[in-house]
Amino acid sequence: MILAFSLLFSPALAGEFSSADDVLAQFSAEPSIAAVHQMALDYSKTDPKYIDTWLKAAKSAAALPSMTLYYNYKRSLATDYGYYTAEDAGNDGELTEEEANALAYGPFETDQGVDVYHVGSVRATWSLSDLVMSSDEIRIINEAQDVVKLRDKVLEEVTRLYFERRRLQVDQLLGSGGELKKRVSDELRLAELTAQIDAYTGGSFSRELARKQ
């Protein structure tokens, strides 16, 4: 990698360029700062589109009711039994006790029933206040704020690294080369800056560099 940069940005004479645009045009094959910003946004998942999606979901969620489904099944069986006792058969003393005992019998079924119950219900609940502002929405706004801060911080750092790298490239391009130690130091710094940008872009920056070159 270092060798590649060395070869690519070998010192040139300032006289070869007539303007700043000529110098900066040497780096036109590299991703623009806007492209690097997008890479960083994609990698950090801080793109505004994600927050848009969250906010829209929070709004539309309040329009949908919460549903409760209920079903109950009951089956009941009942059998009634009867007894004919000696007392019932005694007929108020007209029969002797033995005669009454002989007549008593039971138990015997008197009634048999089967009942089946089904209950089904649906409950739809709308929280009307959530249509105006839901706690979810507030949480998302709060979260969005943290995301925006993170995004600003990431992009600030990426911007700083990008232009520090570009200035170093320009120095290498226009400089006379200098001592070997300084050249090696510059190359290492360039590689370090590239790696730092890669860290913020998930390696997309280097991949894009390689693809365009």
Added chain:
Amino acid sequence: MLLPGLLLVSLALAQEPALPDLAPVSIASGATWREDRGTSRMGADLFRLARAPDGGAWLLGLEDGSLWRSMDGARTWSRVLRAPSEREGVDDEQVLLDGEIAVEEELDRTREDSPAEEEQAVEVDPDATDEEVGASDPEGTVPEESAPPPADIDRAVPDLRHDADDEDRPAVVWFDPADAQVALAGRGDGIWRSEDGGAHWRRTDRAADAWRFLSVPALGIVVAGTTTGVRVSPDGGERWFDTVDVTDGLQVDALVEFEGQVLAGTRAGLFASRDGLRWARLPLTGAVSALLPDPGWVGGLWVGTPSGILRSDDAGKSFYRAGRQVLAGLRGLVQLDGQGHIAAWGTDGVWESMDGGVTWHPVFAGLQDPDIRDLVVVGNQAVAAGTGSIWRLGAERDAAAYARTGVVTAEDQALLGFLVDTATRRQGLDLAELQGRATAAKAWLPTVSVDVSKSWSSGRNSAPLLAQTVENRDDSVYVGGRACFGGCSTSIFADIADAADQYAGIIDTGGLETLGADLLPTALDELFAVGDTLIASGSEAFVATATAQKMRKYRQQVADQVAGAWSTIQRLDAAAPAPSLSAQVSHALDLQEAAARLDLYTDGAYARSRTSESLP
């Protein structure tokens, strides 16, 4: 009683003198440097520039020692004295005589023609010889050596030839502040004097080459700081005397009159004298390149040194560093309008301080040659001598220059407002998202539940003794509504339709199938009607308030960042980069970085605004 009192107050206010504008105006404000190319054919770098106190004549001393004069505000120039190296064997007396004749002729011709001043600014013919340049000058400022042919001059009196070692010395020019006709010039072959505003010159001292001149009316002397010490003239530069003192052998780079004494800044420190003859060393031993008394502070003095500007508040008894900035290659200091408003110049261009030298900012819009040899300030307009050109600050500006000066236009303001607004309306930063009223109103809105329930049952009941079996079927539909307010500690509900039962002897076939749709809204209206009497106990308002506070704080930071990046772009736009390629590239990268920072805070709105004709 009240009315006369009011009248008196009104009268007093009306007679209140207008307060002077205490805030100095920057010389860089809305101004840019413009190059005058009238010096392009002089053949040597410029060195010193002087303006006559009446503003009529300008003198220019070149690196090769030649002297040039302008009568049109330093626009076109005529050579009035050749370089010492070109004067070998010149017969001064003959030159003076011929020169006077030529001047008279030219003056006669000028009186006849009397062209307007603007028309006098003619271009110097690049193919003309030096003598032709002078001869073609329509201002009547003819070089005194123009009459005799060069060959004759070179064969004239050889004893006037100065020490060859000094021939390449630059020329220093100076006007007597009290007499615009008297001018002095110092160069390698001695001190020269003019009594006609620089048109004619006569050497008055061959002993030294002067570097600075200073008139001291209180003492009736003119002091010359030379490369080898101080010399004094008691008669306005006619005769010169050396001072045998501690300044001997030292190059004097600065001379000022200060608190009843004369100060001389040398390469080896600062010296003071009360009579111009006897000098004493002040407690400053380093090199001094410039001196400037502070008219707004008794005993105040700025001293230019290689390590920065020093300041004395006690008439030179002690010095301290005025600011942290090191003005590399400082050559001079000059007072501008307003207290503490000063300018410095040198190899790094022109710098301005509006706080007494504590902080400095460069005045380089349009200046393509940072090596400023001398600076003359007239009012708030500066004229600088660069290495090859005269640079004029401010007087005239074209539209493009105006656009680069950084003056904030209404359109710029609108763009800044748009950018700040865009940056602070991004998701998570827009206070409107929190909808404070809605959050408060939320407490009055219920949570509404609608229940729809259907139940059905069937049964069979047999009675063997009766030989009878009864079956039944029971269907019911239930629709209910529930409104729950706030934390739902209070709620109200009602059944909208109740169940209906029907028994049948053998088979129950009934069920409620007549639920009318018109029942529902009526019942719901009744539910909502009680909503406004109930109080909610939700906690979102508190969370929203905390979120809003955090949001406001960050919004402020974002606004600062946007305004800062925008200002950076304005400043960079207003300032032309130094002429070197690396400086231009650096300037371009600075601009790109500031624009990228604006874009990151505005989700690219800045870039879009630059490509659209009008703001969104």
